[in-house]
Amino acid sequence: MAAAHGRRHPPFGSPRNPVDLTAALVSDPDMLRRALDVALEHPGTDMIGVLLGNADGDIDELTDAIAKAHGSTDQPLVVVWTGGNGRARQRLRELGVPCYSDPGRAAAALGHLADFSLRPPLPTGARPTGTDPRAARAIIEEARAQGRSRLDEYESARLIAAYGLHSAxxxxxxxxxxxxxxxxxxxxxxxxxxxxxxxxxxxxxxxxxxxxxxxxxxxxxxxxxxxxxxxxxxxxxxxxxxxxAGGDRTELILGIQRDAAFGPVVVAGFGGVLVEVLDDSQVAVAPVDHAGAVRMLRSLRAARVLDGVRGAPARDVDAVADALVRLSWLATDLADDLLELDVNPLLCGAAGDGAVAVDCLALLSAPSEQDAR
Structure with missing residues (x-):
């Protein structure tokens, strides 16, 4: 938080960030309201964390001040209330104010929020041409009619082919x-x-x-x-x-997963038989556009491989990005049916040579799970 400069303050307190209201808060709980007002008005305030401990004697006045500040701003505000009987934390949660008992968790939450705010917006562009959701659903319905929740490799290849991905x-x-x-x-x-x-x-x-x-x-x-x-x-x-698939090619893995919080997501990384050893992948909420797909690939730790190393030519990043975009729309359109799908490996050739899938497996959601949706 921030406080106005030029006012007298005790030497053991601090009007600067972080503001230390000292133990005087116990005798004057209204100090918290005034400090929050100053912090909210300060142009340098991006988010606010309120740390309190063992202040159960003034729960109502303190929580009212926090709830009022929380409701008057669109800036993130969290509370850390340590010690006590827990009633303050419960009341703040009932008022819709995020409240923690651990400062580390509160700081991590604000950090993740800040990280999320810096990410580019989700794509709004149209789906790529050459996608056929009806053909894809027909493949899934045929497997379900046989009581199966897994597609074999040939069926999985036909599934991604319905969205324009090339297979050997x-x-x-x-x-x-x-x-x-x-x-x-x-x-x-x-x-x-x-x-x-x-x-x-x-x-x-x-x-x-x-x-x-x-x-x-x-x-x-x-x-x-x-x-x-x-x-x-x-x-x-x-x-x-x-x-x-012939020629000098780099092995990648592209995939679809269903995240409990974000729904369908796409995965891109360096793959092949060493996918678990390399552990180099990026994840994004589906669908992604071409620019977002390229960012995922360029964010891989070993992304320099895509530019060519030890005399090898640069790889066809645009072709891989196109495949990733198409998979992301497959994940979006069939979110209720697809639990997981892996294209591993996707072989990426030199620039202009494209990318080809040589193995693919899809796992379907259980019928009970699909009905629940």
Whole structure:
């Protein structure tokens, strides 16, 4: 708080920020009202914290003064009331005044509020072109009709494709012979993966084979993966044959989560198999615009990688930002259905080469949770 200068004050008090009203407040509780009036009038006041302790004898007068000040300004005002019987804290909360018993928590709350006020406003621009909420909902409704709350990788890729995100070309197969026919259509180095709505981490059980270039390699990989799935008791085991993305690319992770306080949020970070080790990500409330998506990417600790390091070319940040914007609208439109979605990895090429998703998994909200909404 701030106080007027030029007035006499005891040497053990302070009229400057922070204002110390001294123990004289006990004999003259109205001092708090007067001090708050001065603080509210002072042009340098941005927020106010009132610290009181063991002042239960003047609860009514002090809380009335605080409530009056709180109601007369739009500036943040919090109270720390330590000690006592707790009645003052309860009364202030009933009056709508934030009240704490711990100064550290009060300072943290004001700090977070100040940080939030400095953030750019949420986007107001239109959704990107090429989004199809109806097609996305149809994929989810089909899974719900089968009693599932998880989409498999192929369904998840179709879900993000409905919002214009590019995935590596892929075909499904039920057995090694179908996998061979799919491989003939796709060409190039291939990946063969276990396809199951019940298995989130396929590589942990030997469910991923990469860099396959011959029919025998595809057949053997398909046979081995299905055998491994049978040993693990995977009831819906199928195969996904996917063309591998070529070239020098950086692995990122993009995702959707549902936050208890903020609703749907989007996540961006450096990903791949080391996503949990790197722990380098940014989160924003959905939807985000292109500028907001770029800010998220540039805020990553390892953002310099996107500009090219050790002779590598700069990455296509605009393509990743576009994918993030599209995911944010997917999160917004399907907020009641989508609990979580991960695109990991999203492979980002050099500037102009775009970005391509090579793995995606979506988790749906439980039917009871959806009904509650």
């Amino acid at each position: 070309p892929a075909c499904t197969a039920r057995d090694p012979e179908e996998a061979l026919r799919a491989a003939a259509d796709l060409e190039g180095p291939l990946a063969v993966k276990l396809l199951s709505a019940d298995i989130a981490h396929k590589s942990d059980m030997g469910g991923v084979r990469l860099g396959l270039t011959t029919p025998d390699g595809v057949r053997d990989a398909a046979r081995d993966i299905l055998a491994a799935a049978a040993r693990e008791g995977v009831g819906d085991a199928r195969l996904l044959v996917q063309r591998m």
